[in-house]
Amino acid sequence: xxxxxxxxxxxxxxxxxxxxxxxxxxxxxxxxxxxxxxxxxxxxxxxxxxxxxxxxxxxxxxxxxxxxxxxxxxxxxxxxxxxxxxxxxxxxxxxxxxxxxxxxxxxxxxxxxxxxxxxxxxxxxxxxxxxxxxxxxxxxxxxxxxxxxxxxxxxxxxxxxxxxxxxxxxxxxxxxxxxxxxxxxxxxxxxxxxxxxxxxxxxxxxxxxxxxxxxxxxxxxx
Numbered sequence: 001x002x003x004x005x006x007x008x009x010x011x012x013x014x015x016x017x018x019x020x021x022x023x024x025x026x027x028x029x030x031x032x033x034x035x036x037x038x039x040x041x042x043x044x045x046x047x048x049x050x051x052x053x054x055x056x057x058x059x060x061x062x063x064x065x066x067x068x069x070x071x072x073x074x075x076x077x078x079x080x081x082x083x084x085x086x087x088x089x090x091x092x093x094x095x096x097x098x099x100x101x102x103x104x105x106x107x108x109x110x111x112x113x114x115x116x117x118x119x120x121x122x123x124x125x126x127x128x129x130x131x132x133x134x135x136x137x138x139x140x141x142x143x144x145x146x147x148x149x150x151x152x153x154x155x156x157x158x159x160x161x162x163x164x165x166x167x168x169x170x171x172x173x174x175x176x177x178x179x180x181x182x183x184x185x186x187x188x189x190x191x192x193x194x195x196x197x198x199x200x201x202x203x204x205x206x207x208x209x210x211x212x213x214x215x216x217x218x219x220x221x222x
Contacts, residue, residue, distance in 0.1 A: 026102035030054065030095060037171040040128035047102055048125070048175055054096045055178040062091045074177065075164040081181040082157040088182075088189045097194065100186050110184070116152050118184040125179070132172040138163065142176075153180055 029046065031053035039045055056070060063073040080086035092100075103109065111120040120126065130146055133139035141159055145151040160167065160177065167174045 026050070026099070028095070028098055038128070038132070038175050040125055043125055043128065044106070047099070051096075051099045051103060051183060052171065052175050052178045054093065054099050055182050056174075058091050058093050058096050058182075061093075071164045071168055074167045074174075075161050078157045078161045078164070078177065078181055081185060082154045082161075086185075088185055089191075089194045092182075092186065092189075092191075092194055094194075096182075097186075097191065100183055103183055109179070110187070112187055117180060118187045119180050121146060121149075121151055126176070129172045129176045133176075134170045135163070135166050135173070138166065138173065157181070 026047055029050055031050055032046075034049065034053050037045070037049040037052050040048075056073075059073040059077045060068050060070050063076045064070075077086070106125075108123045109120055109125055110118055110123075112118045126146070130139075130143050133142055138159060142151070142156060145155055160173065167177060
């Protein structure tokens with residue numbers, strides 16, 4: 001009897017050990033002191049937070065490294081990504097690549113190889129985002145497209161591109177953009193050709209510096 005229980009214990013331990021090896025525990029957090037972003041039940045909120053802030057740093061460094069206008073960078077990223085003009089190899093940082101490798105372990109999040117998007121629109125994260133978008137108009141559009149299986153980066157990219165300022169206030173919407181227009185796209189990129197040494201921005205000394213962008217704090221964004 002004891003032998004039977006011992007064998008059962010060893011098998012359970014081996015299965016547990018194998019499962020742990022399949023999951024990569026991300027520890028290289030650069031943005032832990034940043035404000036919290038989204039909370040989606042048992043989802044890895046810390047990793048999703050890291051993914052968002054790393055993505056935002058990448059696009060602002062690529063599109064507007066001098067003025068750091070994040071809203072403008074969002075608009076240009078969505079436009080370039082949805083029209084397939086963006087060379088992700090020139091944008092992505094080494095840190096975002098580490099985050100991407102960790103995100104890939106969440107199999108529920110992805111639908112790799114799908115013609116529309118590598119993002120799984122039936123995932124728990126997307127359902128959580130759909131329920132928590134603060135702008136009622138964008139929320140209605142998102143959920144309508146989602147419920148009719150019509151959600152695509154292009155169709156939803158148009159309304160948020162013209163309202164990119166909302167992405168600075170709504171971290172659920174911003175997380176969707178980061179996943180859809182950035183990390184999901186990296187599945188189709190040859191990451192061996194990533195340009196890790198980004199060109200330094202050219203400074204125009206005759207141009208008046210622009211004050212860093214701030215987001216007005218409001219009690220209710222809805």
